[in-house]
Amino acid sequence: xxxxxxxxxxxxxxxxxxxxxxxxxxxxxxxxxxxxxxxxxxxxxxxxxxxxxxxxxxxxxxxxxxxxxxxxxxxxxxxxxxxxxxxxxxxxxxxxxxxxxxxxxxxxxxxxxxxxxxxxxxxxxxxxxxxxxxxxxxxxxxxxxxxxxxxxxxxxxxxxxxxxxxxxxx
Amino acid sequence: xxxxxxxxxxxxxxxxxxxxxxxxxxxxxxxxxxxxxxxxxxxxxxxxxxxxxxxxxxxxxxxxxxxxxxxxxxxxxxxxxxxxxxxxxxxxxxxxxxxxxxxxxxxxxxxxxxxxxxxxxxxxxxxxxxxxxxxxxxxxxxxxxxxxxxxxxxxxxxxxxxxxxxxxxx
DNA sequence: GCTGTTTGGTTATCCTATAACATGGCGCCA
DNA sequence: TGGCGCCATGTTATAGGATAACCAAACAGC
Numbered sequence: 001x002x003x004x005x006x007x008x009x010x011x012x013x014x015x016x017x018x019x020x021x022x023x024x025x026x027x028x029x030x031x032x033x034x035x036x037x038x039x040x041x042x043x044x045x046x047x048x049x050x051x052x053x054x055x056x057x058x059x060x061x062x063x064x065x066x067x068x069x070x071x072x073x074x075x076x077x078x079x080x081x082x083x084x085x086x087x088x089x090x091x092x093x094x095x096x097x098x099x100x101x102x103x104x105x106x107x108x109x110x111x112x113x114x115x116x117x118x119x120x121x122x123x124x125x126x127x128x129x130x131x132x133x134x135x136x137x138x139x140x141x142x143x144x145x146x147x148x149x150x151x152x153x154x155x156x157x158x159x160x161x162x163x164x165x166x167x168x169x170x
Numbered sequence: 171x172x173x174x175x176x177x178x179x180x181x182x183x184x185x186x187x188x189x190x191x192x193x194x195x196x197x198x199x200x201x202x203x204x205x206x207x208x209x210x211x212x213x214x215x216x217x218x219x220x221x222x223x224x225x226x227x228x229x230x231x232x233x234x235x236x237x238x239x240x241x242x243x244x245x246x247x248x249x250x251x252x253x254x255x256x257x258x259x260x261x262x263x264x265x266x267x268x269x270x271x272x273x274x275x276x277x278x279x280x281x282x283x284x285x286x287x288x289x290x291x292x293x294x295x296x297x298x299x300x301x302x303x304x305x306x307x308x309x310x311x312x313x314x315x316x317x318x319x320x321x322x323x324x325x326x327x328x329x330x331x332x333x334x335x336x337x338x339x340x
Numbered sequence: 341g342c343t344g345t346t347t348g349g350t351t352a353t354c355c356t357a358t359a360a361c362a363t364g365g366c367g368c369c370a
Numbered sequence: 371t372g373g374c375g376c377c378a379t380g381t382t383a384t385a386g387g388a389t390a391a392c393c394a395a396a397c398a399g400c
Contacts, residue, residue: 009314038366040378060355078379080357085378097266097322099356099387115307117316130310136303137285137325144179144298145330146287152267154322155307160315208397210347230386248348250388255347269356269387 010117010126011054011105013161024051024091024103031089045070046082047091051103055123056095059083095125097154112150119159121166126159180287180296181224181275183331194221194261194273201259215240216252217261221273225293226265229253265295267324282320289329291336296329 011020025039028047032039039047049062059079067073083101086092090110092101095118102125108114113134114127134151141148158166181190195209198217202209209217219232229249237243253271256262260280262271265288272295278284283304284297304321311318328336 010316037377042379058355059357075379075381076356077358077381081379096324099269115310117311117314117318119316120319126314126316128310128314130306133303133306133310136300136306137323140285140298140300140303141287141325141327144287144296145333146180146289146296146325146327147329147333148287148325148327149290150326152322152324152326153307154266155311155316155318156320156322157311157316157318159317163315163317206398207346212348228387245348245350246387247350247389251348 009128010119010124010159010161013165017053020054020105021048021051024105027107028086028089028091031091032085035089037085037089042074042078043082043085046079047086047103050083050086050092050101051105054102054105054125056098056100056102056118056125058098058100062101093127095154096152097156115153115155117155117157117159119162120156121158121162124159124161179298180289180294180329180331183335187223190224190275191218191221194275197277198256198259198261201261202255205259207255207259212244212248213252213255216249217256217273220253220256220262220271221275224272224275224295226268226270226272226288226295228268228270232271263297265324266322267326285323285325287325287327287329289332290326291328291332294329294331 011017025044025047028044029039032043045066046062049065050057059076062083063074063076063079066079083092087094087101091104093104093116094101095116098118104127106114106127106129108127108129111129113129113131115130115133117126117128119125133153137151137153138148141151181187195214195217198214199209202213215236216232219235220227229246232253233244233246233249236249253262257264257271261274263274263286264271265286268288274297276284276297276299278297278299283299283301285300285303287296287298289295303323307321307323308318311321
């Protein structure tokens with residue numbers, strides 16, 4: 001199993017993406033299986049489209065791409081349903097601040113306490129685990145007598161790859 | 171000046187909201203003034219609509235409410251422009267995970283390092299400051315060689331007021 | 341008065357997401 | 371082997387969120 005550690009930074013710009021994709025699909029299969037559900041062709045295509053890169057993509061972008069490749073054009077609801085199932089399975093996450101979705105390349109079970117780093121330049125997304133941060137958030141919530149169900153940490157900025165590229169271009 | 175501390179928890183359910191509203195409007199005036207801009211009637215109405223409660227409201231909800239009260243119906247773009255100016259002035263924030271807006275009742279200057287607590291039951295929103303959390307996030311970003319520009323922390327859950335109400339109802 | 345900026349109106353369009361209802365497939369088991 | 375129930379998807383329609391492009395009025399400063 002080549003899977004990455006639960007804390008995964010940004011993939012290097014020129015890396016071989018094949019294994020990343022295969023790994024995601026493998027985990028998707030397993031996850032659906034565990035729940036007695038099926039990774040149908042539709043779901044698989046949607047997943048592959050999203051996991052094509054490390055970027056976060058909109059549902060309609062997925063729709064477009066599938067239409068261009070697959071021939072026939074799906075209804076939005078079909079794409080959303082597929083995405084929903086993938087999100088429920090934990091292999092795709094939603095980037096709330098951009099209404100977009102990205103594949104999870106850092107298997108972390110049911111644990112949703114990841115910091116999401118989103119590059120404003122190339123659109124790439126990475127997840128990192130930082131328990132202390134979520135403990136701090138839990139503490140702050142408790143202090144406000146707030147019963148926390150879920151915490152969302154999304155960080156906007158520029159990834160190392162883009163910074164390097166910028167520097168080189170100047 | 172009755173203004174709340176920079177870290178403000180949830181307002182108590184039955185509190186007198188008048189001063190909250192006045193305070194927000196006062197700060198809006200000052201903020202627009204500082205920038206050489208104007209808190210016009212339109213902007214003021216939109217602000218008052220948002221600051222009416224401690225809840226996060228959608229742009230179209232604001233639109234509806236203004237139409238019902240003010241008589242004539244604005245174009246969406248007008249509401250969005252007003253909201254944009256209020257967000258830029260720092261008196262209104264955006265709740266990314268719900269595409270909604272709420273008034274800032276916790277003056278914190280240009281500092282955007284607040285944890286946002288959003289009650290799933292009553293819709294109320296509170297901001298709390300927790301420097302350690304944002305330091306932790308900054309550290310994690312740095313470790314991933316990510317140049318962080320802005321961090322977003324939104325927590326979903328149930329506020330104390332709703333928990334109390336629930337308990338009482340049972 | 342002229343000029344530039346701010347503000348907001350008008351119209352149109354795009355993107356994001358879901359409701360409601362109908363159909364086909366598949367496993368189960370009696 | 372017929373019926374039940376759930377999963378998955380199709381079809382159609384609509385709701386909800388946001389912005390582009392263009393134009394006109396209001397106001398500030400010289």
